[in-house]
Amino acid sequence: MAIKRPSKSLGTPVRRPVTSPALRHVDVRAPNQMVPGELYLGWMCKNKACGRVIAIVPAQAADSPAAAASDDQLAALKCPHCGNEDLYRWSARGEHKYTVASTGA
Numbered sequence: 649m650a651i652k653r654p655s656k657s658l659g660t661p662v663r664r665p666v667t668s669p670a671l672r673h674v675d676v677r678a679p680n681q682m683v684p685g686e687l688y689l690g691w692m693c694k695n696k697a698c699g700r701v702i703a704i705v706p707a708q709a710a711d712s713p714a715a716a717a718s719d720d721q722l723a724a725l726k727c728p729h730c731g732n733e734d735l736y737r738w739s740a741r742g743e744h745k746y747t748v749a750s751t752g753a
């Protein structure tokens with residue numbers, strides 16, 4: 649027998665607004681806004697020859713809160729260090745240490 653439960657169960661995920669599959673716009677820090685040795689929220693550059701941190705400008709709070717919920721978006725980012733453009737998964741961002749000039753290995 650089918651029992652209809654009232655829709656008040658805990659653990660129900662908050663309904664998220666449907667976001668467009670369009671690429672997310674992300675502002676990145678300029679190299680001169682970054683301090684070597686500091687941790688920055690962002691991605692490591694996909695360019696192997698670069699590999700430096702592409703840091704997010706912390707302006708996302710100005711967006712609507714819904715923007716933070718859309719973790720599956722891709723962001724087209726241009727590395728401020730080497731100019732390489734690539735797609736980065738928004739949910740894959742993390743804290744990375746900014747390092748400069750890796751002389752050798």
Ligand SMILES: [Zn+2]
Pocket residue numbers: 693694695698699700727728729730731732
């Ligand atoms: Zn780069």
